[in-house]
Amino acid sequence: MTWPHIVFETSGMCVIGGVPHDDIFPEVCSHNRGMSLACWLHRPGQLYTAQMRYRQVFKFVPSLVLLTLLGLSSINTAWAKVETSKPQHKKTLKAHKPQHKKQQASRAATGPAYAQRAEALEWGHELARRQNLPNAWVTAAISDARMLPNVTRLVTPSTKPTAKNWAAYRERFIEPRRIAAGLAFWQEHASDLARAEHIYGVPARIIVGILGVETLYGQHTGSFRILDALATLAFDFPQAHPRAQERQAFFRQELEHYLLMTHQNRADPRTLKGSYAGAMGLPQFMPSSWRRYAVDFDGDGHIDLWNSTADAIGSVANYFRAFEWQTGQPTTFDVQVQSHPEQLEQLLLPDILPTFSAQTMQSLGLQLPPDAAQYPGKLALIELRNGEDAPSFVLGTENFYAVTRYNWSSYYAMAVIELGETIERDRQRLVRSAQAQ
Numbered sequence: 502m503t504w505p506h507i508v509f510e511t512s513g514m515c516v517i518g519g520v521p522h523d524d525i526f527p528e529v530c531s532h533n534r535g536m537s538l539a540c541w542l543h544r545p546g547q548l549y550t551a552q553m554r555y556r557q558v559f560k561f562v563p564s565l566v567l568l569t570l571l572g573l574s575s576i577n578t579a580w581a582k583v584e585t586s587k588p589q590h591k592k593t594l595k596a597h598k599p600q601h602k603k604q605q606a607s608r609a610a611t612g613p614a615y616a617q618r619a620e621a622l623e624w625g626h627e628l629a630r631r632q633n634l635p636n637a638w639v640t641a642a643i644s645d646a647r648m649l650p651n652v653t654r655l656v657t658p659s660t661k662p663t664a665k666n667w668a669a670y671r672e673r674f675i676e677p678r679r680i681a682a683g684l685a686f687w688q689e690h691a692s693d694l695a696r697a698e699h700i701y702g703v704p705a706r707i708i709v710g711i712l713g714v715e716t717l718y719g720q721h722t723g724s725f726r727i728l729d730a731l732a733t734l735a736f737d738f739p740q741a742h743p744r745a746q747e748r749q750a751f752f753r754q755e756l757e758h759y760l761l762m763t764h765q766n767r768a769d770p771r772t773l774k775g776s777y778a779g780a781m782g783l784p785q786f787m788p789s790s791w792r793r794y795a796v797d798f799d800g801d802g803h804i805d806l807w808n809s810t811a812d813a814i815g816s817v818a819n820y821f822r823a824f825e826w827q828t829g830q831p832t833t834f835d836v837q838v839q840s841h842p843e844q845l846e847q848l849l850l851p852d853i854l855p856t857f858s859a860q861t862m863q864s865l866g867l868q869l870p871p872d873a874a875q876y877p878g879k880l881a882l883i884e885l886r887n888g889e890d891a892p893s894f895v896l897g898t899e900n901f902y903a904v905t906r907y908n909w910s911s912y913y914a915m916a917v918i919e920l921g922e923t924i925e926r927d928r929q930r931l932v933r934s935a936q937a938q
């Protein structure tokens with residue numbers, strides 16, 4: 502299987518939703534392209550991550566209590582899973598700690614300021630002229646940016662690729678802690694999720710799946726200074742990377758979007774924090790996506806993807822609508838693969854791009870369930886490798902392809918879809934149980 506759509510290849514510590522992926526996605530771990538923003542900009546960025554974490558905890562507690570009072574603790578569903586999963590929960594937390602300390606230590610080691618780099622300063626002058634920004638303001642920002650050696654290491658391809666493993670990838674995201682957090686999130690924000698679904702036609706389960714995989718509902722939004730991360734990738738992208746020039750150009754555009762975004766919102770570009778690739782807020786939007794797709798969904802006059810969950814929900818939904826989400830259509834179908842090798846090769850050639858009709862797929866040796874056989878749109882045969890074990894297969898629709906526009910990986914898309922569906926099923930079960938009592 503080829504990976505024509507990967508955004509950021511990385512070998513080391515690609516982190517999605519606070520989960521390191523290095524052993525699963527050596528060259529495929531594409532971080533989000535999302536984006537975010539705004540009135541949060543007056544908040545003290547240095548303490549932001551910690552504040553967010555505690556704020557989220559306090560926001561979840563009432564939902565947990567409410568669900569418990571509804572009598573949900575008496576049924577053997579998600580909460581029971583939480584209880585029975587304590588060892589795994591602890592294991593997950595332990596697994597995070599070394600990573601966290603490692604990142605903290607690495608972040609402390611910053612390189613020289615870009616005030617000493619004539620190339621970076623000249624880029625800033627040109628940007629100021631072209632975008633009609635105050636030259637002194639741009640120069641001050643660029644001068645304050647610091648090179649982060651750890652960021653260049655994170656985007657350098659591994660010399661020892663690890664086999665892709667959907668089973669291991671899935672286990673990291675479809676797990677009790679994330680499901681329980683998703684249930685609480687859905688319960689607390691049900692009205693905003695329903696409103697987004699009504700306005701944009703994007704189901705709540707997809708939004709819940711995205712926010713769960715990206716940041717565990719705001720618990721892991723990143724602690725790299727955005728200005729440093731983007732400047733490092735814009736001016737010091739590792740030249741050993743096979744597409745170094747392309748990627749460096751991409752990050753210069755993102756740095757430009759970031760400076761435009763902060764200037765337009767009268768924000769200090771030196772204070773905001775996010776992922777090592779510059780992704781921000783609950784949905785981990787990149788600056789360009791924030792400027793294009795983020796919306797003020799709580800109507801307070803500002804877009805705030807860090808503190809306004811409603812804005813994050815509406816922005817994710819708007820993103821999917823922009824990428825042609827088809828309301829009411831499925832994302833995947835089950836499939837049985839009994840094709841000859843040459844037929845299988847033909848089916849896998851278009852990768853994740855929906856290309857074949859159901860009839861064509863059947864003629865090439867696939868056994869489709871009745872709903873897939875009647876699906877009128879185009880389909881893709883998605884192969885998910887499981888290390889040394891046999892691969893998994895699924896049929897992807899155009900809505901599956903839409904999910905990959907958020908993060909260009911079929912593994913990522915499947916995790917989002919399965920997490921959202923799992924949470925939705927558990928929620929429906931909980932509601933039915935509460936109503937029966």
Ligand SMILES: [Ca+2]
Binds near residue numbers: 796800801804809
């Ligand atoms: Ca808002």
